[in-house]
Amino acid sequence: MSALNEPRWLDRDEMAAWRGFVVASNLLNRRLERQLKEDSGLSHQQYEILVHLSAAPGDSLRMTELADKLVTSKSGLTYQVTQLERMGLVARRSCPSDVRGVIAELTGQGREMIRRAAPGHVALVRELLIDVLTREQLAVLAESLGAVSARLRQDDVP
Amino acid sequence: MSALNEPRWLDRDEMAAWRGFVVASNLLNRRLERQLKEDSGLSHQQYEILVHLSAAPGDSLRMTELADKLVTSKSGLTYQVTQLERMGLVARRSCPSDVRGVIAELTGQGREMIRRAAPGHVALVRELLIDVLTREQLAVLAESLGAVSARLRQDDVP
DNA sequence: ACACCTTCGTTCGAATTTGAACAACAGGAG
DNA sequence: CTCCTGTTGTTCAAATTCGAACGAAGGTGT
Numbered sequence: 111m112s113a114l115n116e117p118r119w120l121d122r123d124e125m126a127a128w129r130g131f132v133v134a135s136n137l138l139n140r141r142l143e144r145q146l147k148e149d150s151g152l153s154h155q156q157y158e159i160l161v162h163l164s165a166a167p168g169d170s171l172r173m174t175e176l177a178d179k180l181v182t183s184k185s186g187l188t189y190q191v192t193q194l195e196r197m198g199l200v201a202r203r204s205c206p207s208d209v210r211g212v213i214a215e216l217t218g219q220g221r222e223m224i225r226r227a228a229p230g231h232v233a234l235v236r237e238l239l240i241d242v243l244t245r246e247q248l249a250v251l252a253e254s255l256g257a258v259s260a261r262l263r264q265d266d267v268p
Numbered sequence: 269m270s271a272l273n274e275p276r277w278l279d280r281d282e283m284a285a286w287r288g289f290v291v292a293s294n295l296l297n298r299r300l301e302r303q304l305k306e307d308s309g310l311s312h313q314q315y316e317i318l319v320h321l322s323a324a325p326g327d328s329l330r331m332t333e334l335a336d337k338l339v340t341s342k343s344g345l346t347y348q349v350t351q352l353e354r355m356g357l358v359a360r361r362s363c364p365s366d367v368r369g370v371i372a373e374l375t376g377q378g379r380e381m382i383r384r385a386a387p388g389h390v391a392l393v394r395e396l397l398i399d400v401l402t403r404e405q406l407a408v409l410a411e412s413l414g415a416v417s418a419r420l421r422q423d424d425v426p
Numbered sequence: 427a428c429a430c431c432t433t434c435g436t437t438c439g440a441a442t443t444t445g446a447a448c449a450a451c452a453g454g455a456g
Numbered sequence: 457c458t459c460c461t462g463t464t465g466t467t468c469a470a471a472t473t474c475g476a477a478c479g480a481a482g483g484t485g486t
Contacts, residue, residue: 117386117387117390117391118390118391118394119390120390120393120394120398123403123406123407123410124394124398124406126410126414127397127398127401127406127407127409127410127413128393128397128398130409130410130412130413130414130416130417131293131296131397131409131413132316133339133413133417134413134416134417134420135289135293136338136339136340137339137416137417137420137421138289138416138420140339141420143444153471153472155472158290172434173434173435173436174433174434174435177435180294181291181294181295181298182294182473182474183473183474183475184434184435184436185435185436185437185438185473185474185475185476186472186473186474187435188435188436188437189471189472189473190472193471193472205434208433208434208481208482209434209480209481209482210433210434210435210480210481210482211434211435212434212435212436228275229275232275232276232277232278233275233276235278235286236276236278236282238416238419238420239285239286239289239416240278240282240285240286242412242415242416242419243285243412243415243416245281246408247408247411247412248281248282248285249281249285250404250405250408250409250412251285251288251289251408251409251412252281252284252285252288253405254288254400254401254405254408254409255285255288255289255291255292256284256288257400257401258288258292258295258296258396258397258400258401259288259291259292259295261396261400262292262295262296262299262396263295301474311441311442313442313443330464331464331465331466332463332464332465340443340444341443341444341445342464342465342466343443343444343445343446343465343466343467343468344442344443344444345465346465346466346467347441347442347443348442348443351441351442363464366451366452366463366464367450367451367452367464368450368451368452368463368464368465369464369465370464370465370466427486428485428486429484429485429486430483430484430485431482431483431484432481432482432483432484433480433481433482433483434479434480434481434482435478435479435480436477436478436479437476437477437478437479438475438476438477438478439474439475439476440473440474440475441472441473441474441475442471442472442473442474443470443471443472443473444469444470444471444472445468445469445470445471446467446468446469447466447467447468448465448466448467448468449464449465449466449467450463450464450465451462451463451464452461452462452463452464453460453461453462453463454459454460454461454462455458455459455460455461456457456458456459456460
């Protein structure tokens with residue numbers, strides 16, 4: 111009867127998990143944003159770009175690859191890489207194997223910046239998230255969100 | 269020696285939890301944003317405003333209260349409430365007990381909108397997050413993120 | 427070599443977000 | 457009452473974000 115049309119609403123636990131996710135996500139982002147801006151003059155997004163580059167072989171990545179890792183739009187990345195380029199933290203160079211390709215590469219200043227910015231950022235992540243949870247909670251969180259991310263990556267049709 | 273200056277970096281599990289959180293959060297928001305926009309013409313933020321209002325007594329809340337619940341800036345809320353007001357989904361009225369106060373109230377159209385938009389949204393949240401996890405994972409997630417949120421709310425100095 | 431479809435990164439305009447500054451008011455201490 | 461401090465919601469400029477459209481190039485099948 112109505113079972114076919116009536117959606118399955120979230121029960122108490124499900125709602126708690128979902129609301130907790132949304133609220134924690136927003137609050138965390140706010141705090142990290144402030145801390146990075148004040149201490150290093152970087153936005154969280156810019157910081158993440160530097161991190162992904164510094165973790166990549168040759169301190170460099172193709173724009174599209176980088177956009178995927180960051181989970182952002184291509185145009186958004188173009189904008190931010192331009193900003194970082196103006197700050198002297200990232201340089202653009204063309205891709206040898208593909209004329210269309212653009213490679214974003216960390217500069218010396220970029221490496222220095224991430225080296226200085228990372229400790230404070232990690233300390234805050236630890237204080238606000240990691241150290242609040244037990245080892246078991248962390249493990250479950252990692253596995254759960256890993257599964258959710260994988261599920262989302264799968265059918266992410268642009 | 270160096271132990272005092274060297275930050276405690278994240279180990280494998282901690283990093284997995286943190287990255288999982290960031291990635292899942294971004295991917296989820298992207299998907300929810302698209303779905304809401306296409307199906308109802310609402311942004312996720314606008315949808316959340318309607319949800320919080322419809323959950324409040326009298327379908328109404330003070331601006332500041334609403335901003336707190338949404339974890340957004342006051343100016344951001346002012347903008348979005350104005351948008352919703354233009355759409356006829358929300359109305360502003362002044363607060364009886366405080367001349368400065370402004371109360372956002374759900375209109376009839378607003379109630380109808382949330383009634384139509386909710387099923388599709390909840391279904392997607394279920395598909396992408398809730399139903400991907402086991403009952404135990406959900407419980408741990410709820411408790412963990414609840415603790416993190418509480419910790420964050422505590423010392424959130426504006 | 428040719429047409430065809432996809433991918434790459436950028437540009438563009440529109441929408442949104444933020445923090446700082448602001449005026450108006452509330453709430454108390456004296 | 458009167459000053460003083462904190463709150464409330466808005467306005468403003470600046471920064472950021474996104475999707476659609478674009479030109480240019482890759483890759484494939486014939």
